[in-house]
Amino acid sequence: MAVIAKNNPNIKVTIVDINQERINAWNDSDTSNLPIYEPGLAGIVEETRGKNLFFSTEIDKAIDESEMIFISVNTPTKTYGKGKGMAADLKYVELCARNIAKVAKTDKIVVEKSTLPVRTAQAIKSILDNTGSDVNFSILSNPEFLAEGTAIQDLLNPDRVLIGGESEEAIESLASIYGSWVPESQILRTNVWSSELSKLTANAFLAQRISSINAISELCEKTEANVDEVAKAIGMDSRIGSKFLKSSVGFGGSCFQKDILNLVYIARSYNLQAVADYWEQVITLNNHQKRRFADNLISTLYNTVSGKKIGFLGWAFKKDTNDTRESAAIYVADHLLNEQAHIAVYDPKVSSVKIQSDLNYLNTRSEDENKRLIEAKDSPYEALNDAHAVAIMTEWDEFKTYDWHKIYTKMKKPAFIFDGRNILDQSKMEKIGFDYYSIGK
Ligand SMILES: NC(=O)c1ccc[n+]([C@@H]2O[C@H](COP(=O)([O-])OP(=O)(O)OC[C@H]3O[C@@H](n4cnc5c(N)ncnc54)[C@H](O)[C@@H]3O)[C@@H](O)[C@H]2O)c1
Numbered sequence: 177m178a179v180i181a182k183n184n185p186n187i188k189v190t191i192v193d194i195n196q197e198r199i200n201a202w203n204d205s206d207t208s209n210l211p212i213y214e215p216g217l218a219g220i221v222e223e224t225r226g227k228n229l230f231f232s233t234e235i236d237k238a239i240d241e242s243e244m245i246f247i248s249v250n251t252p253t254k255t256y257g258k259g260k261g262m263a264a265d266l267k268y269v270e271l272c273a274r275n276i277a278k279v280a281k282t283d284k285i286v287v288e289k290s291t292l293p294v295r296t297a298q299a300i301k302s303i304l305d306n307t308g309s310d311v312n313f314s315i316l317s318n319p320e321f322l323a324e325g326t327a328i329q330d331l332l333n334p335d336r337v338l339i340g341g342e343s344e345e346a347i348e349s350l351a352s353i354y355g356s357w358v359p360e361s362q363i364l365r366t367n368v369w370s371s372e373l374s375k376l377t378a379n380a381f382l383a384q385r386i387s388s389i390n391a392i393s394e395l396c397e398k399t400e401a402n403v404d405e406v407a408k409a410i411g412m413d414s415r416i417g418s419k420f421l422k423s424s425v426g427f428g429g430s431c432f433q434k435d436i437l438n439l440v441y442i443a444r445s446y447n448l449q450a451v452a453d454y455w456e457q458v459i460t461l462n463n464h465q466k467r468r469f470a471d472n473l474i475s476t477l478y479n480t481v482s483g484k485k486i487g488f489l490g491w492a493f494k495k496d497t498n499d500t501r502e503s504a505a506i507y508v509a510d511h512l513l514n515e516q517a518h519i520a521v522y523d524p525k526v527s528s529v530k531i532q533s534d535l536n537y538l539n540t541r542s543e544d545e546n547k548r549l550i551e552a553k554d555s556p557y558e559a560l561n562d563a564h565a566v567a568i569m570t571e572w573d574e575f576k577t578y579d580w581h582k583i584y585t586k587m588k589k590p591a592f593i594f595d596g597r598n599i600l601d602q603s604k605m606e607k608i609g610f611d612y613y614s615i616g617k
């Protein structure tokens with residue numbers, strides 16, 4: 177919405193949320209307090225806020241005043257009832273639709289911006305069309321393809337913008353907003369169902385590439401092949417392409433797992449078992465990769481980490497974000513804590529409170545125990561002081577620039593590095609004296 181506001185000074189954009197604390201943070205005059213850390217975002221908020229970009233909790237007022245409404249609320253995996261652990265929970269989307277139906281007195285274009293199961297537009301339409309009033313609603317699907325950490329660049333230069341809908345007038349109205357900065361050839365129009373399904377499919381394909389290269393990484397470790405060399409060799413085939421082939425401790429983030437589980441659930445609900453089984457393997461392999469990383473660490477440390485200090489570099493699910501949702505670090509830490517390890521974490525953007533709440537959410541042990549076993553440190557050197565091993569969980573660039581000689585001298589010997597992101601130079605680390613382990617080598 178900030179990027180839309182920046183590129184359309186004549187359009188008033190109001191972001192409304194039920195969460196007062198979040199809205200307050202978005203309105204904070206010190207932009208370092210914005211709730212999301214995303215390179216380039218604070219500058220755009222500063223440029224547009226109070227001019228044509230507004231943040232508020234007055235939801236009904238914003239609905240009343242708007243001609244176009246983007247539903248962008250969360251669609252997490254269900255934690256209860258039918259489809260628990262698989263289906264997307266659409267209650268927040270439905271609440272929005274009901275709120276719009278209740279408040280709207282003039283015609284509206286309603287845009288599905290949240291990631292939704294294919295055919296959700298039908299449910300939204302049914303709610304909006306049964307209000308008894310003569311207000312007309314046009315529903316569009318306009319999935320979001322930005323990746324966190326590069327969101328602003330992705331939005332300013334999107335590979336494509338996808339708009340699915342029936343009403344040509346509504347489609348062109350939304351297309352003209354993007355048209356102020358996106359070339360016309362990159363604005364794709366489809367039917368609603370193709371648009372909804374394309375979003376789930378795009379995420380499934382992207383995640384599948386990571387699970388595919390991660391599956392090969394395990395084979396590399398057995399055969400003296402090097403996964404980075406294999407990725408480079410296959411990526412130079414233009415049919416395969418070089419992007420998204422970086423082997424890692426496992427993908428995280430709020431989207432991939434949730435959207436694939438949702439895809440699997442939809443396939444099963446149509447009784448397409450082979451299709452569902454196929455995509456489910458992407459998640460199975462990802463869970464295996466996270467577990468394998470933790471198990472390797474334990475077995476290398478002479479089969480026990482009990483009472484040992486393990487330093488974690490990184491907690492976010494990828495670099496350049498403060499988002500930790502589904503981060504591999506959470507699951508690796510949980511496994512090591514079950515083995516009574518002590519963990520000290522340094523992440524440049526993640527707070528100690530967040531780390532504790534991520535672990536408490538898993539409900540594996542008491543909050544007090546989590547507090548006792550894992551702590552966040554303000555500097556990497558503190559986190560690694562006296563540690564038996566370093567686990568690199570996020571690929572923050574600054575990790576490469578540390579004084580690794582100094583870190584080595586302060587660690588217990590033998591000093592181990594488990595590089596879950598393959599970011600350090602193996603020969604340099606070995607020369608310093610580290611026992612260095614990475615993924616797929
Ligand atoms: N995060 C991403 O990078 C990304 C990228 C593409 C698509 N998506 C999709 O966008 C959607 C939102 O994701 P997110 O990461 O921003 O989630 P989020 O949980 O960070 O934010 C959702 C916000 O919606 C608010 N909300 C919930 N119900 C509301 C209501 N009835 N009225 C007003 N506000 C309400 C919540 O308070 C919260 O602040 C999801 O469907 C997700 O799959 C996210």
Ligand SMILES: O=c1ccn([C@@H]2O[C@H](COP(=O)(O)OP(=O)(O)O[C@H]3O[C@H](CO)[C@@H](O)[C@H](O)[C@H]3O)[C@@H](O)[C@H]2O)c(=O)[nH]1
Pocket residue numbers: 291320321322323324325379382386419420421422423424425426427428429430431432493494495
């Ligand atoms: O080669 C790679 C690329 C990514 N990752 C990991 O995969 C996860 C997801 O990364 P990324 O896709 O870059 O970030 P997200 O913000 O989760 O973005 C994905 O999910 C969004 C939400 O649906 C979509 O909009 C984006 O297009 C899609 O890339 C992270 O843990 C990465 O570290 C790898 O391990 N290897």
